[in-house]
Amino acid sequence: MHKSANFGVRRFGRVNWLGLWTLFRRENLRFLNIWPQTVLAPMVTAGLFLLVFSVAVGPSRAPVMGMPFLQFLAPGLVMMTIIQNAFTNTSSSVLSSKMTGSIVDTLMPPLSPLETTLGFLGGGVGRSLAIGLVLTVALALVLQIVPAHPIWALAFITGGGAFMAALGLLGGIYARKFDQMSAISNFLITPLAFLSGTFYSITALPDVLQPLVRINPMFYIIDGGRFGFLGVSDSSPLLALIVVWVSAIIASGLVWMCFRTGYRMRP
Numbered sequence: 001m002h003k004s005a006n007f008g009v010r011r012f013g014r015v016n017w018l019g020l021w022t023l024f025r026r027e028n029l030r031f032l033n034i035w036p037q038t039v040l041a042p043m044v045t046a047g048l049f050l051l052v053f054s055v056a057v058g059p060s061r062a063p064v065m066g067m068p069f070l071q072f073l074a075p076g077l078v079m080m081t082i083i084q085n086a087f088t089n090t091s092s093s094v095l096s097s098k099m100t101g102s103i104v105d106t107l108m109p110p111l112s113p114l115e116t117t118l119g120f121l122g123g124g125v126g127r128s129l130a131i132g133l134v135l136t137v138a139l140a141l142v143l144q145i146v147p148a149h150p151i152w153a154l155a156f157i158t159g160g161g162a163f164m165a166a167l168g169l170l171g172g173i174y175a176r177k178f179d180q181m182s183a184i185s186n187f188l189i190t191p192l193a194f195l196s197g198t199f200y201s202i203t204a205l206p207d208v209l210q211p212l213v214r215i216n217p218m219f220y221i222i223d224g225g226r227f228g229f230l231g232v233s234d235s236s237p238l239l240a241l242i243v244v245w246v247s248a249i250i251a252s253g254l255v256w257m258c259f260r261t262g263y264r265m266r267p
Contacts, residue, residue: 027123076198079225086124086164094172113259124165153228159244160221166251217247
C-alpha cells in the first residue's frame with residue numbers, strides 16, 4: 001500500500017481514483033446544475049459584444065489579417081469568454097467553501113494535494129469545454145465560422161482553461177473575502193484579458209508595446225484560439241501552445257504547493 005505523509009497508509013492505491021472522480025464530478029455539477037447562468041449567460045454576453053461592434057464599427061472597419069472585422073473578432077471573444085469563466089469557476093468554488101467553512105469537507109478526505117488540484121482544475125476545464133462547444137455551434141450557425149483547425153482549437157481551449165482555472169484557484173486560496181477576489185479580477189484578470197489581442201491584431205500597436213503584450217500568457221491563448229478557428233495568428237501556433245501549457249503547468253504547481261502546505265486554507 002502507498003504511504004502518504006498527510007494521511008498515513010492509503011487504502012486506495014497510489015491514486016484515489018474514486019475520490020478524484022467524486023471531486024471532479026462535484027466541481028462540474030456545480031456549474032451544470034445552473035447552466036442558464038454558467039453556460040447560456042456567457043453566450044449571451046459574447047453575442048452582445050458582437051452586436052455592439054457590428055452596429056458601431058463593423059460596416060466601416062477595415063479588414064484585419066485579411067478578414068472582415070467581425071469574423072476576426074468572434075474567435076477572440078470566444079476565447080476571452082472561456083478563460084474568464086474558467087477563472088470564475090474555480091475561484092468562486094474555493095472562496096465560497098472557505099467563507100462557509102465547508103472547505104474542510106474537501107481537505108479532510110484522503111485526497112493527495114495533487115488529486116485535489118486535479119479535481120478542482122477538472123471543473124474549470126469542464127466549464128471551458130462546455131462554453132467552447134456552445135459558442136462554436138453558435139458561430140457556425142450565425143457567422144458560418146467553422147474551426148479551420150479543430151484539434152488546435154481544442155488544445156488551446158483546454159490549455160487556456162487549465163491555466164485560468166489554476167489562476168482562479170490561486171486567487172480563491174489567497175482571498176479571504178469576495179471584495180479581495182473582486183479586486184484580483186478587476187485589476188489583474190480583466191485588464192490582462194482585454195489587453196491580449198481580443199479586439200485587435202497586436203501589429204496595430206506601437207512597437208514599444210508589442211513586447212509587453214507578448215509576455216502576457218492570455219495573448220497566446222487568444223491568438224492560438226484564433227488560429228484554431230480561422231487559421232491566422234500573430235505568433236507561431238506551436239510557440240503559443242507551448243507557452244499556454246507551460247504556464248498552465250507552472251500555475252498548477254503553485255496550486256499544488258498551496259494545498260500541500262495548507263496556505264491560507266482558513267477563511
